[in-house]
Amino acid sequence: DQQVKQNSPSLSVQEGRISILNCDYTNSMFDYFLWYKKYPAEGPTFLISISSIKDKNEDGRFTVFLNKSAKHLSLHIVPSQPGDSAVYFCAASAPSGSRLTFGEGTQLTVNP
């Protein structure tokens, strides 16, 4: 039972344009959501997070949007840069939970 799903295995965008990565979840108990970025041969690194009491969180070029009624979150990268090319994982957790549940990941390629 995949509680967190990233339906797009890959996404390709041009440098300078917007990248939009999507994530859907099924567990209504999830109250905290995170995005991680992973380069080849490296471990994932934390990028940005959002609590369920918010619908938007912004950090520089990265913005995460949360739509609780649709159980959907998205990561916007504007403007996209070639160095953003990586695998992006979304993750979610429930209150007092001891673990993160990860999606399958989306490979983002930003073309110069």
Place this chain on the structure above:
Amino acid sequence: NAGVTQTPKFQVLKTGQSMTLQCAQDMNHEYMSWYRQDPGMGLRLIHYSVGAGITDQGEVPNGYNVSRSTTEDFPLRLLSAAPSQTSVYFCASSPLRRGSGELFFGEGSRLTVL
């Protein structure tokens, strides 16, 4: 500051062999965990620990053992390796007592079981 250190980075085993993946963190984090990454399946939690002497099972614990004798170290033992355990393994730690917030990951250990 080394963060989370995993060894070895690469390992090839034969079916039935045993081995230990090492994980050490120098951030005094209480929470440590092991994930495996497989194509199309994201990261799945194997075992975790909320402090020295305390461990618990994650989503896919079968075939793996862990122990937490110190705050710094959290080794993952494969008791009798199987081809299904071919994967990339990540150790992660968190300053929270629970692993539901930001995690700090090691660089990964790529294991191939023949």
